[in-house]
Amino acid sequence: MTIVPRSYKRTRKYRPNIWFEKLMALVAVINLIIVGFDLSYVPLRDFWLSGQVTIGGIKSAYIKLDGVKLDLISEDVSRFITQYDAVKGIIPNRDTEEYLDKVAQLRAELTVNGVDTPVAQNLFGDIRRRSIEIVQTDAFSEANKTGNLERIKNRMRSHLPNKDNSAKTAFWQYWTVKNFQGKVTPELEFFDREIKPLFETNYYRVVGENGGYVDYFGFIDFPFGIFFAVEFLGRTWLISRRHINISWLDAMLWRWYDFFFFIPGWRWLRVIPVTVRLNQAQIINLNSIQKQLSQGLVAGIAEDITEVVIIRLINQIQSSIRNGDIxxxxxxxxxNPYVDINNTxxxxxxxxxxxxxxxxxxxxxxxxxxxxxxxxxxxxxxxxxxxxxxxxxxxxxxxxxxxxxxxxxxxxxxxxxxxxxxxxxxxxxxxxxxxxxxxxxxxxxxxxxxxxQSMNKIELLLIDLLEEIKINYVERLSQEDIEDILEQTRSLRNISHKSPEY
Structure with a gap:
């Protein structure tokens, strides 16, 4: 029975299980997708709410094109996704929600009793008042949706033009018995198609005691953080055991990019460890990108390094000449006494x-x-x-x-x-x-x-010669085309890779 020394066991090459790496990469990708959805939910909430995108819409002083609206997700899916509002602390805006409720009451009254009833007239007046208040107070500003309010105003002005081009006047004229007389259905369809979806995008975000918006995403991300933390501790411990003179702390620094998995802030930086894990799991190949990045870095600093090294060398030679080393x-x-290391x-x-x-x-x-x-x-x-x-x-x-x-x-x-x-x-x-x-x-x-008395003259001449070399040749070296040098390096590498190995 052959006994393998412990030192040999610790120096053998570590070969990770490729299927384990693929599994961990898959979990990391899932976590990154969830993080990406969370970070983009508020900016893309209008899309998740309507499920539509408009292609080719152009509005300017000279041309107006409505574009093509595409329904990408169904209403049921949209309703399911927007339940994420609870995680981000989003609740309906009270002003716009009451406004839409009043419009719904008016719709029911007009459908049953028509436009000439006292109830309908009271509702028209209440909605007109609320419309003016929303325009004046900019009820969309808290959700950073002032742009949507401007769209509402523009669409209302286009629907009911007036000489002052006033959105308030347009709203006042729209919510009147005269405007709805004989055309209840077309006017309500216009509101449902052009105005109501923009009102529904308005919301209010709950503010916590710390002064920031309430956000419960940490409860979703916490299990992933615990999972990756345990995996990180186990992986780094194995690395420290498999390599000589590598402590557990050194192994942690070796896997520094995994820290982004369990840091609460800057979650978007998790794209770094996810990319590294995908490359380690051989799902993607980053070798060509790595070569380009390293060559770009070399090209960026090679000129400075060349100039600094050569000037440093020449300065050292000049200093030695001035000190009489020749x-x-x-x-x-x-x-000091001359040191002879071999008696020769x-x-x-x-x-x-x-x-x-x-x-x-x-x-x-x-x-x-x-x-x-x-x-x-x-x-x-x-x-x-x-x-x-x-x-x-x-x-x-x-x-x-x-x-x-x-x-x-x-x-x-x-x-x-x-x-x-x-x-x-x-x-x-x-x-x-x-x-x-x-x-x-x-x-x-x-x-x-x-x-x-020739040595002093020779030393001065050598110092001047080196100074002229710095002025006339070092700058040319630093300005040499680094890309040509890198191209020659790549050619040599290709030749060495193609040459047979014995």
Whole structure:
């Protein structure tokens, strides 16, 4: 039986149950839909009340189109949905409700007894008075429905035009025996079709003791908050157990977006954790959007980062030059003792390695080309010398000179290569001499430069050169087309993804 160490158990990759993730994502979506309905109920209450939308309606000083009215939900569904008024603390407005009750009483009286009865005349007078009061006091303002009152006034003015274009006059003329005489049915149909639905949209919201509107949505949302809070605690506890050096608090911060599920305010922000959960449940794919967002962020800050990093680097180099680090580097002398971590002179060792590579590998490889170049140079020098003209007149003199030069060059090259290889062989005396040479070379160079007062001038020139680089080139780097760079990055990623893996 193999015993698996606890450390291995805690470092294995966590693979969530995809069906559990889908279930939790579904619950989150349901909660988000309920929250969205609650947030939009008051602004869309007119639609839930009538179940109609008007398409193509245009009213202006030059054109008037009534548009097309579409019934999207039935009256029964509308009546069921508007029961949500109790959750938002919405009750009928007393003034408009009494107004519609008076109109209903007048309708019943006109249908049974006609327009000439004393009861009908009293009702006409009462409704006229109430109409003027509603227009003057703006009874729709508490529900923020003043726009609906303006529609009522406009429709009444269009129905009964008057020279003053007054809504009060139109209402006064409408609710009269003379206007209803012989046309009770058409006038009541006009009111039911154009005026009554707008009156029904008016309401009053109950104000609580805290000064805000009464809202009982918290009782609906509370079970969801408890559910997601328990799930959050359990999930983060498992995360802390499955990862080394991750505390429970760290795991909670890891899932920071889930906090929006049980925060009473800003419920619309729950779209963030819902979107994340849908992506984790593989219901939607946000990888392409994530790439675009990250690339957009990179494009936005790359220019500033490029400029800041390069200027910071140049400023650091300038500061080092002003502090005399170049001189101390050449002499390997600093204010503090030089720290040697491996008892090795790295500069001398690098020179020895390079020299050995040249002697063992480079010189033999380039021997034919080097001998040809040397042969050509020697031949050219000999032919241009005055002695060559005399030797050339002797029998075989020209050939003799060529053979001698060839042998001399070949032997010299071979001797140089052999001598260098022998010198680079394991030899402690050679290593000490080489290290002494390198050390004295840097020290002598630094001393001579300082003796000739050239170091200060070199430092000033280097500082000015770096300043010119900042002015002339850093701005060009920051203005480089970041989109081209990102396009090249995407191309490289595509190539790497397409390349076979072994």
């Amino acid at each position: 001189s101390r580097l050449l002499s390997q002398q600093t204010a 002179n790295e500069t001398a060792e690098i020179i020895r390695i390079l020299a050995k590579v040249i002697a063992d590998r480079v010189l033999p490889a380039i021997q034919p080309e080097a001998e040809s170049l040397l042969q050509y140079s020697v031949d050219k020098a000999i032919r241009e010398s005055p002695a060559y003209r005399g030797i050339k007149l002797l029998p075989g003199g020209d050939r003799t000179i060529i053979n001698l030069s060839n042998q001399l060059i070949s032997q010299t090259y071979s001797a140089f290569s052999s001598t260098l290889q022998a010198a680079l062989a394991e030899d402690e005396q050679f290593d000490r001499l080489l290290e002494s040479l390198v050390s004295n070379l840097g020290s002598s160079l630094s001393n001579e430069l300082q003796a000739q």
